[in-house]
Structures are given as structure tokens and as C-alpha cells.
Amino acid sequence: MKKVLVLFVFVLFVTTAAVMALRYIDDYTAAGRMRETPAVWPHEKPMLPMEAGLVPVTGGEAILRATKPDELIPPVDLRDPTLIAAGKTVYFTYCAQCHGGDYDGNGTVGQSFVPLPTDLRSAKVQSLSPGAHFKEISYGIPDGRQPPLATTIGILDRWRVVAYVKSLGPRT
Numbered sequence: 001m002k003k004v005l006v007l008f009v010f011v012l013f014v015t016t017a018a019v020m021a022l023r024y025i026d027d028y029t030a031a032g033r034m035r036e037t038p039a040v041w042p043h044e045k046p047m048l049p050m051e052a053g054l055v056p057v058t059g060g061e062a063i064l065r066a067t068k069p070d071e072l073i074p075p076v077d078l079r080d081p082t083l084i085a086a087g088k089t090v091y092f093t094y095c096a097q098c099h100g101g102d103y104d105g106n107g108t109v110g111q112s113f114v115p116l117p118t119d120l121r122s123a124k125v126q127s128l129s130p131g132a133h134f135k136e137i138s139y140g141i142p143d144g145r146q147p148p149l150a151t152t153i154g155i156l157d158r159w160r161v162v163a164y165v166k167s168l169g170p171r172t
Contacts, residue, residue: 080160087159088164098117104121
């Protein structure tokens with residue numbers, strides 16, 4: 001019984017010493033005062049005013065997604081040779097794996113699909129409006145294999161791919 005009482009007193013002493021040490025650290029050291037940090041009281045201080053124009057209210061991905069394909073107007077000249085050359089680079093980075101170097105759907109990855117990815121030089125594809133091309137690249141084709149690339153390819157680069165694909169012309 002004496003051993004249990006000694007053990008109890010010892011545990012009580014150690015616990016009291018630990019609590020007192022923590023209170024000392026909290027009250028008298030730079031590491032203390034955890035209860036007064038902004039993380040604990042986030043609404044105690046007034047919020048800083050936000051500068052005008054920080055939050056965009058026009059443009060953006062949501063507007064592009066909501067716009068009908070035929071109403072989407074390219075922000076660049078799709079016949080610009082430098083834009084088309086940049087589109088070729090983006091095409092061979094993101095699209096050629098499926099659509100192929102000959103644009104016929106026989107890319108390294110695309111040749112394993114049944115049916116093959118769309119021939120980008122077909123009359124059907126070439127007759128699409130630039131906005132329809134942009135939306136298919138950006139948000140995929142419903143019930144199709146075209147993945148949505150809006151989170152992978154930037155907006156301007158998607159327009160560059162549209163310019164490049166339109167510059168190919170229909171297959172003869």
C-alpha cells in the first residue's frame with residue numbers, strides 16, 4: 001500500500017511540475033501566448049480592405065464554358081503564321097499522342113482506341129466553327145473519347161491549337 005501511495009504522490013508531483021512548467025512557458029516566454037495568436041482569434045481584428053480589381057468579374061473559364069460554340073469569338077487572328085506555328089508546338093505536345101502526326105487518329109495512344117480518334121482533316125471537323133473546336137478541346141466531347149483539356153492547356157494555347165488544326169484544311 002505504501003508503494004502505491006508513493007507512486008501516486010510521485011505521479012501527482014510530476015504532473016504538477018509539468019503543468020507549472022507549461023504555464024511558465026506560456027506566460028513568460030516568446031513561444032508562449034498561444035491563446036492570443038491570430039489563428040485562435042481570427043475575427044478579433046478588422047479585415048484589411050481589398051484593392052479594387054483584385055477579383056476578376058469578367059472573362060474566365062466559366063464564361064467560356066457557358067457561351068454557345070458559335071458565339072465564341074477567338075481573341076486572336078487564327079490566320080496569324082506565328083500563332084499557327086505556336087499551335088503546332090502545342091498540338092504535338094498534347095494532341096499528337098492520340099490524333100497522330102498525320103492527324104488521322106493513328107497516334108501512339110489513339111491507335112488502340114475503337115473507334116479511332118477523329119481525323120482532324122476530315123470535312124466534318126474542318127467545317128466546325130472555331131468556337132466549336134475550342135469547346136471540344138476544352139471540355140471534351142460528350143459520349144466521345146476527347147478528354148477535357150481546360151485544366152491542362154491554357155486558354156491562349158487552346159486557341160493556338162484551333163488555329164493550327166483549321167490551317168491544315170480538309171484531306172483531299
